[in-house]
Amino acid sequence: MSALKFAAERAVAIHAVLTASKVCQRVFTKLVNGETITKKDKSPVTIADFSAQAVINTFLHNSFPADPIVGEEDSKDLRGEEGRPMREKVLELANSGLDSPLTEETLIEAIDRGMYAGGAHGRMWALDPIDGTKGFLRGEQFAVCLALIVDGQVELGVMGCPNLPVDVKDQNGEKGCLFITVKGQGAFQRNFSSLTETPISMSAIQSLNDASFCESVESGHSNQSDSARIAHLLGITKPPVRMDSQCKYSTLARGDAEVYLRLPVNATYEEKIWDHATGSLLVSEAGGIVSDIHGKPLDFSKGRTLATNSGVVAAHAKIHNKVIEAVQKVLFPDGKL
Ligand SMILES: Nc1ncnc2c1ncn2[C@@H]1O[C@H](COP(=O)(O)OS(=O)(=O)O)[C@@H](OP(=O)(O)O)[C@H]1O
Ligand SMILES: [Mg+2]
Numbered sequence: 001m002s003a004l005k006f007a008a009e010r011a012v013a014i015h016a017v018l019t020a021s022k023v024c025q026r027v028f029t030k031l032v033n034g035e036t037i038t039k040k041d042k043s044p045v046t047i048a049d050f051s052a053q054a055v056i057n058t059f060l061h062n063s064f065p066a067d068p069i070v071g072e073e074d075s076k077d078l079r080g081e082e083g084r085p086m087r088e089k090v091l092e093l094a095n096s097g098l099d100s101p102l103t104e105e106t107l108i109e110a111i112d113r114g115m116y117a118g119g120a121h122g123r124m125w126a127l128d129p130i131d132g133t134k135g136f137l138r139g140e141q142f143a144v145c146l147a148l149i150v151d152g153q154v155e156l157g158v159m160g161c162p163n164l165p166v167d168v169k170d171q172n173g174e175k176g177c178l179f180i181t182v183k184g185q186g187a188f189q190r191n192f193s194s195l196t197e198t199p200i201s202m203s204a205i206q207s208l209n210d211a212s213f214c215e216s217v218e219s220g221h222s223n224q225s226d227s228a229r230i231a232h233l234l235g236i237t238k239p240p241v242r243m244d245s246q247c248k249y250s251t252l253a254r255g256d257a258e259v260y261l262r263l264p265v266n267a268t269y270e271e272k273i274w275d276h277a278t279g280s281l282l283v284s285e286a287g288g289i290v291s292d293i294h295g296k297p298l299d300f301s302k303g304r305t306l307a308t309n310s311g312v313v314a315a316h317a318k319i320h321n322k323v324i325e326a327v328q329k330v331l332f333p334d335g336k337l
């Protein structure tokens with residue numbers, strides 16, 4: 001019997017994401033105070049974001065040296081005298097997850113291997129070393145997200161969610177979930193503490209009255225007043241589940257919520273491919289449909305951003321159409337785009 005497609009990539013991605021997730025957990029328990037810097041776009045970045053990107057890029061490079069990587073972070077703020085204090089901490093942390101230690105030079109090289117421009121041809125990895133950095137800093141949800149994209153199609157995704165309860169019904173129980181998906185092979189959940197993978201699928205609710213929807217904690221990332229109006233129109237009565245990061249996608253994929261709305265807050269923001277690659281495949285392999293607010297599939301072939309899409313709407317395949325109709329009614333009441 002031949003091995004399943006992308007078996008080697010799957011194994012490497014699992015090991016890389018799990019190792020990076022544990023590095024992030026170590027950072028959180030040790031610090032975090034005073035270890036944050038802010039990029040020009042005002043988004044926070046911590047020593048954990050850099051260390052996780054260095055660790056994952058190193059694993060990828062060791063196993064698939066020809067594969068380019070589209071990673072969120074770059075080493076600009078770690079360079080020179082100014083960057084020294086942060087660089088030294090990142091080096092120590094990254095090396096805590098690696099068998100062969102990096103030097104300052106190879107650390108910078110590893111991080112900057114994530115600067116690929118993306119595009120429609122060939123293989124590439126998309127990496128968000130910490131998605132939901134704000135959630136990470138608050139001690140809430142964040143996710144380490146890695147995806148393999150081939151010719152513009154997401155083929156594989158692995159997501160580490162260190163703070164996500166293994167069982168939604170036991171919020172104080174064990175935390176730390178790994179989600180794994182390969183196109184055509186389904187979606188799976190594993191606990192950090194166990195090797196057993198369990199298939200997951202979305203819940204097929206009978207009526208939207210029973211549905212719950214997920215959205216960002218940050219109102220600057222998704223328009224929460226529009227989503228409240230859409231929920232009302234759909235007859236959704238439960239309050240929104242506000243959660244940081246791509247944990248929203250895994251929450252849908254394992255059946256804990258039915259709809260994910262990410263509604264543009266301004267006309268110029270382009271969603272980043274690393275913010276959606278892993279999560280969108282998880283949801284579609286678990287029985288859902290992921291599109292933009294117009295019902296158009298997300299197009300990962302346009303470079304580092306989803307330049308031709310606007311927002312995100314994810315829902316069970318049976319109700320996705322209805323959700324898009326409501327989104328359009330609320331966002332474009334005159335039928336004009
Ligand atoms: N204006 C705007 N609109 C939409 N999205 C934006 C915007 N600005 C930032 N970002 C990206 O949001 C990523 C965090 O995702 P979430 O909003 O789901 O989580 S959170 O509520 O911010 O914690 C966050 O990812 P990380 O930087 O990896 O945390 C950003 O890439
Ligand atoms: Mg960021």
Ligand SMILES: [Mg+2]
Pocket residue numbers: 128130131132274275
């Ligand atoms: Mg992100």
Ligand SMILES: [Mg+2]
Pocket residue numbers: 049072128129130131132133
């Ligand atoms: Mg990030």
